[in-house]
Amino acid sequence: MKIAIIFGAKSFEHEISIVSAIALKKVLKSTLVYIFCDYNREFYLIPTDEITSKKFSSGEYKKYKKLEIKKGGFFVKSLIGVKKIEFDLCINLVHGADGEDGKLASLLEFFEIDFIGPRVEASVVSYNKLLTKLYAKEKGVSVLDYRVLAKNSVREIDFKFPVIIKPLRLGSSIGISVVKSKDELDYALDVAFEFDTQVLVEPFIDGIKEYNLAGCKVANGYKFSVTEEPQKEEFLDFDKKYLDFSRTKRVNRADISATLEESLKNSFKSLYEPLFLGSLIRCDFFVWDEKVYVNEINPIPGSMANYLFEDFEEVILSLSKALPSATKVPSEYRYINSIQSAKGK
């Protein structure tokens, strides 16, 4: 199996996508084809045995072959014409904007390139934290209470402090602050508004339990990871998360009851189907007072949450055989033809 990894792109999470991509080299035995999208949205083919993070920060990647995305795949120009880069399918590993906001999914769907990753609708629903909440509630999965503030809104919140402030559309803890009192609110909002024109405000519940569960649906049912209780201080800041994206070491199963694990899996399934078909997602849940809440749906988790799976390669290969197919549209001119014939033309 030849798998292309698409990473980078015009995103605040560009760098962690690079780290994520390099981590996959350690855990996948399949042949990997690295397709880098730079900050300028130009694609490059990076030889697998030469990939290092420095190649990107130094700009050295520009010496490699430039690619163009077109119908059916990625192409490189050569003296004798245009050559298609061969692979069986690709993994969208662009975190944040471009990758998780629906743009790359759209490109891959439009150009009919098989991929593992959220489709455009799933991307938009999980990227925008307000839409995630509305969607989860509709699916019967609880969410924490929230308010949405726009850049030009009055900066008042009818919540008790502490609260947590998040840009509405970013991942990876960027721009997130815990605000303990009213005095700290302005600064936290200024920070969050650097990244988005809207921010989400939620109560910050000290001592709330957090559990991460990854998985996907394949031909014969769901493949679930172990449930992890992520290590956190107050909450993971970006520097720590950054390191987190390079994880390849298997983690220990969280010490939770079979009942709770079952309940997390049921919430996962309610959220997954049919929206996230074709993607390996990680759901981050809260548990408070024996009730399960979904915090976030990561449709392209850091290094694909490989460290949560017993046999990550097998999961990817099974998923590659269970990609959703697009609705068939017949290429017909029924109406124009009938009008033409009515006109006698």
Add this chain to the structure above:
Amino acid sequence: MKIAIIFGAKSFEHEISIVSAIALKKVLKSTLVYIFCDYNREFYLIPTDEITSKKFSSGEYKKYKKLEIKKGGFFVKSLIGVKKIEFDLCINLVHGADGEDGKLASLLEFFEIDFIGPRVEASVVSYNKLLTKLYAKEKGVSVLDYRVLAKNSVREIDFKFPVIIKPLRLGSSIGISVVKSKDELDYALDVAFEFDTQVLVEPFIDGIKEYNLAGCKVANGYKFSVTEEPQKEEFLDFDKKYLDFSRTKRVNRADISATLEESLKNSFKSLYEPLFLGSLIRCDFFVWDEKVYVNEINPIPGSMANYLFEDFEEVILSLSKALPSATKVPSEYRYINSIQSAKGK
């Protein structure tokens, strides 16, 4: 002003997009550049003075120049290299799939081509009727009650008949049926499931009033169309809608009170901002028992709802100056550089 009209694409509404595109020639004085996307998702440059619907149904369009979408625009290959097609901005006029589902918006955003039309997030929210309902409720705009059925769900509805059945993701009345009794349900569901794996069920309220209002936000506030009470029999079927997309004749203002008109405009504004910035949308409202409900948000209405505006060209030109800008992402390697320097590399 040189405006490119992108139309066609791999959509059940491909044909009405052609009709819509041709209609704009009659109402816009700006120079138009016609970019056709065929069922195979190949782009062609159609000379404005040669455009007729038959050119497409006959396949004759293939004799025109083929275009490629790339960073910055659409390009044509010539003997001396690659030439960019010149225009100031484009209008996404692809109705239904590809155009309204977020794919084309993503392509235009990714390749940094200025356009009038919904951005990827707005596309997804308005294309999926369930998401539209969740979004509208969140924005304080009422919607009719509903159920969502999946292809493999039990075919039972806890609603009184008559009900209306709609594919969850199509526009233009395709696959829609009014179901008067339980006997008719199966057939209507079969029809709707031809077009989507999920369908929406709503009560069908005889005598409900329907009003359409189009508009957009420009530099100095909102530009609203007149409010139209669409002519309908039981409801517009596709054949009638098809003709509807070629409308260019100004319509009469609906005979409603100033209070109701104000209330429709307020609902419109609640739905529009900030999600739909950059697009000219048509909101289709219901009024029942003096209450306003939103039925649908059309982010790319047929022939851009030109017939609803006093001065359509002026609206388009004002909107072209009020397109939203993308969030700026600095091209930096902060984390990789700091790790490299910590390693002494």
